[in-house]
Amino acid sequence: MKTIITLFLTFFLSSSLYAGENFSEMSTQELIAIMGYVKNDTEKKKFTKELKSRVKTMSASERKSYDKNLHKLKKK
16 A cells, blocks of 8 residues: 555656646646646747647637636736
8 A cells, every 4th residue: 555655656756846847748637737836937838839739720618628627827
């Protein structure tokens, strides 16, 4: 049980630290879910660029979630 918890925490921490490095490898749903949580200005620019590049190909449900969370990008 400790091994499973350790593996989970390791995965979570490493993905949290390095997720911003390459937003192109994240799914559109994942990008929508982290809207408003990317704080570093450099990473935020990369994140916004990647997210906006996907708007044209979003499904109706993804677009609805995107529109619902769009205000989070405008916060500083």
